[in-house]
Amino acid sequence: MAEERRGSWFGFGFCGFGQALGSGRGRQVHSPEPLATPGPGADVCRVSASWSYTAVVTRGGQLQLSGAAGGAAGGCRDAWASEALLLVLRAGPAVGPGPELQAWAPDSALRGEPLWTHTLVPEAGQEDAAGGKPQARALPLLPGARAYVSPRPPFYRPLAPELRARRLELGGEHALLLDEAGQVFSWGQGRHGQLGHGTLEATPEPRLLEALQGLPMAEVAAGGWHSVCVSETGDIYVWGWNESGQLALPARSLAEDGKTVAREAGRPHEGDSNMRRTVGSEDGAPAPFIAIQPFPALLDLPQGAEAAQASCGSRHTAVVTRTGELYTWGWGKYGQLGHQDTTSLDRPRRVEYFVDKRLRVRAVSCGLWNTYVYAVEKQESGQPQPRV
Amino acid sequence: WEKLNTGPWQDVHKDWRRVYAFGCLLKATCLCDEPGNAPAVAEALRVCDMGLLMGAAIHGDVLLKVAAVLQAHLRSGKRPGAAQEQPSTKKARNTGVSVPDVASERPVPRLRCPSLQQFRKQFLAPGRPVILEGVVDQWPCMTKWSLEYLQEIAGCRTVPVEVGSRYTDEDWSQTLMTVNEFISKYLRDESSDVGYLAQHQLFDQIPELKRDISIPDYCCLGDGEEDQITINAWFGPRGTVSPLHQDPQQNFLVQVIGRKYIRLYSPQESEALYPHETHLLHNTSQVDVENPDLERFPRFAEAPFLSCVLSPGEVLFIPVRYWHYVRALDLSFSVSFWWS
Numbered sequence: 070m071a072e073e074r075r076g077s078w079f080g081f082g083f084c085g086f087g088q089a090l091g092s093g094r095g096r097q098v099h100s101p102e103p104l105a106t107p108g109p110g111a112d113v114c115r116v117s118a119s120w121s122y123t124a125v126v127t128r129g130g131q132l133q134l135s136g137a138a139g140g141a142a143g144g145c146r147d148a149w150a151s152e153a154l155l156l157v158l159r160a161g162p163a164v165g166p167g168p169e170l171q172a173w174a175p176d177s178a179l180r181g182e183p184l185w186t187h188t189l190v191p192e193a194g195q196e197d198a199a200g201g202k203p204q205a206r207a208l209p210l211l212p213g214a215r216a217y218v219s220p221r222p223p224f225y226r227p228l229a230p231e232l233r234a235r236r237l238e239l240g241g242e243h244a245l246l247l248d249e250a251g252q253v254f255s256w257g258q259g260r261h262g263q264l265g266h267g268t269l270e271a272t273p274e275p276r277l278l279e280a281l282q283g284l285p286m287a288e289v290a291a292g293g294w295h296s297v298c299v300s301e302t303g304d305i306y307v308w309g310w311n312e313s314g315q316l317a318l319p320a321r322s323l324a325e326d327g328k329t330v331a332r333e334a335g336r337p338h339e340g341d342s343n344m345r346r347t348v349g350s351e352d353g354a355p356a357p358f359i360a361i362q363p364f365p366a367l368l369d370l371p372q373g374a375e376a377a378q379a380s381c382g383s384r385h386t387a388v389v390t391r392t393g394e395l396y397t398w399g400w401g402k403y404g405q406l407g408h409q410d411t412t413s414l415d416r417p418r419r420v421e422y423f424v425d426k427r428l429r430v431r432a433v434s435c436g437l438w439n440t441y442v443y444a445v446e447k448q449e450s451g452q453p454q455p456r457v
Numbered sequence: 458w459e460k461l462n463t464g465p466w467q468d469v470h471k472d473w474r475r476v477y478a479f480g481c482l483l484k485a486t487c488l489c490d491e492p493g494n495a496p497a498v499a500e501a502l503r504v505c506d507m508g509l510l511m512g513a514a515i516h517g518d519v520l521l522k523v524a525a526v527l528q529a530h531l532r533s534g535k536r537p538g539a540a541q542e543q544p545s546t547k548k549a550r551n552t553g554v555s556v557p558d559v560a561s562e563r564p565v566p567r568l569r570c571p572s573l574q575q576f577r578k579q580f581l582a583p584g585r586p587v588i589l590e591g592v593v594d595q596w597p598c599m600t601k602w603s604l605e606y607l608q609e610i611a612g613c614r615t616v617p618v619e620v621g622s623r624y625t626d627e628d629w630s631q632t633l634m635t636v637n638e639f640i641s642k643y644l645r646d647e648s649s650d651v652g653y654l655a656q657h658q659l660f661d662q663i664p665e666l667k668r669d670i671s672i673p674d675y676c677c678l679g680d681g682e683e684d685q686i687t688i689n690a691w692f693g694p695r696g697t698v699s700p701l702h703q704d705p706q707q708n709f710l711v712q713v714i715g716r717k718y719i720r721l722y723s724p725q726e727s728e729a730l731y732p733h734e735t736h737l738l739h740n741t742s743q744v745d746v747e748n749p750d751l752e753r754f755p756r757f758a759e760a761p762f763l764s765c766v767l768s769p770g771e772v773l774f775i776p777v778r779y780w781h782y783v784r785a786l787d788l789s790f791s792v793s794f795w796w797s
Binding site: 241242258260268269270271293294321360383384 | 459462463464465630632735736737
């Protein structure tokens with residue numbers, strides 16, 4: 070890891086089970102608050118949130134759970150939280166067997182025995198040497214990228230060797246894979262267009278997203294029923310379900326409720342001409358509302374901001390820009406958008422908290438109904454920070 | 458709600474639907490805190506309807522009972538409306554209706570009150586369509602149902618409405634609205650959009666309306682139990698179209714209000730009807746029956762068919778998997794019975 074000022078994590082959104090979010094008070098947090106657990110000074114490097122609990126891993130290898138599931142453990146390199154099971158990657162000894170993957174029942178409080186374990190083949194220097202990207206090859210993708218773990222049986226799922234996976238994300242009913250060449254693959258259910266192949270058919274095996282061929286991607290993120298990816302040049306592509314505006318495309322339900330704050334008067338917003346379609350689009354005139362976007366659509370952030378990383382919750386989306394800002398949109402009923410209210414949005418909106426506090430956002434990790442953000446204090450000199 | 462939207466509807470675990478129904482019950486109860494607050498009560502009724510539409514039966518169908526109470530409460534607060542337009546006056550406006558030249562097409566045979574044996578032997582067993590006359594003459598719906606009556610009985614209830622010319626169109630969508638909203642938006646004025654209250658088990662949701670209909674006697678010739686028969690309402694303006702498709706059960710289509718033009722193709726002709734290849738639409742033909750693209754679908758021109766104009770009081774028997782295309786010639790209300 071490059072030398073840099075240590076930052077801290079913030080959280081907002083649903084915390085009805087008392088999971089680590091802000092101060093843990095109340096059931097919802099509408100504006101970012103510093104994480105209270107695992108404790109001040111803890112150097113948290115990974116946050117993985119499921120619906121009812123959150124798992125936090127520190128650089129020192131401490132894993133801590135909060136919410137409907139509790140408990141703590143040491144010697145952990147990575148964790149991945151889901152309602153069905155909690156995955157923990159335990160560091161192996163320096164010599165001998167490699168790291169151990171453990172699957173725990175969330176309510177076990179990490180006591181007793183895990184549901185099952187799987188010892189991985191040790192690979193030389195495969196974790197920290199990933200080009201300064203400590204979150205690359207994160208769970209549920211296993212180190213070595215030969216397989217991944219699913220919360221539903223079969224739990225251990227091999228990947229075809231020719232898929233040189235760099236990153237794998239599991240959505241509600243689908244999966245996204247980013248390979249070393251920057252290509253995106255998807256598979257699973259497609260009823261909401263979340264696979265991006267232009268149909269609503271399910272796809273059992275990883276299938277290349279042809280619409281994105283030739284556009285190397287740097288990040289992928291999968292939500293409940295939608296998908297997002299970020300190109301190496303900082304462009305955002307979205308596809309899947311848009312019923313809560315999670316694709317930042319016009320959503321009928323928001324217009325009808327009259328609750329959207331998207332169309333703010335007086336603001337020079339770009340309007341719907343923003344939403345250009347990628348090559349391969351069959352659509353003619355843009356429809357007034359979009360419920361399902363079955364193939365990738367290009368999304369522009371205000372002021373042409375370039376994206377660095379994205380994360381998706383169940384029905385909301387969060388994007389970190391290269392200049393350290395955070396934009397959120399989609400379902401906001403539990404304050405998971407961080408705009409100090411519970412309105413849903415079908416347009417990207419900057420989270421002003423981090424601007425006001427002069428914080429530079431470096432990473433975002435969404436739970437189903439909440440959002441966790443890692444930010445550092447802004448440097449006075451204003452030199453560009455390395456990407457997380 | 459998220460669980461209800463995960464996976465195919467038939468795979469959604471019933472327990473999640475029960476939880477949803479309980480949620481609706483609690484929410485409706487909270488909204489009824491102030492009986493004088495009419496908008497809150499209307500919202501509570503809407504919430505009950507959501508529980509009925511998407512939830513599963515709980516506590517002896519308590520949501521039905523709550524809905525009935527709320528409906529009565531709302532109705533008593535309403536002043537009698539101005540004289541409503543009757544469906545009969547709508548028929549006078551025939552401009553733009555393209556009534557097909559049915560006389561030149563092979564007609565569906567008609568029978569007046571055949572015996573069970575005759576129906577089974579001549580039509581059910583060999584899978585042949587027939588129009589039954591005189592079978593539903595005594596059903597209360599034939600005399601009672603009008604726009605006014607439906608608004609009185611079910612006006613405040615929330616129902617699913619299909620918007621768009623046909624479900625194979627790109628801009629087709631489904632939405633929820635009250636029966637009052639549906640009637641005023643899509644039935645009274647000549648709306649530019651087509652709205653169709655289609656394929657909805659309205660009579661499970663509103664038991665009062667179920668009392669106006671019965672079950673055709675001929676259904677007893679089937680294997681299933683009476684409570685397994687699916688009864689759907691089809692209520693919409695002139696011009697609604699159901700694209701050519703087939704269903705996996707026997708069907709009695711009872712016409713109550715208005716007329717429908719219907720074309721029937723035998724399952725033996727399936728190949729000439731070019732069904733979609735996708736799983737979602739594999740029971741639907743790609744051909745637009747009244748405006749077929751014969752370059753893409755050449756065999757369609759030669760496929761033999763039967764046709765009819767189904768009028769109020771008539772019942773069309775559509776054998777299982779028989780392809781059918783339906784277009785409403787007037788403001789129309791049909792009731793279908795799917796049985797096995």
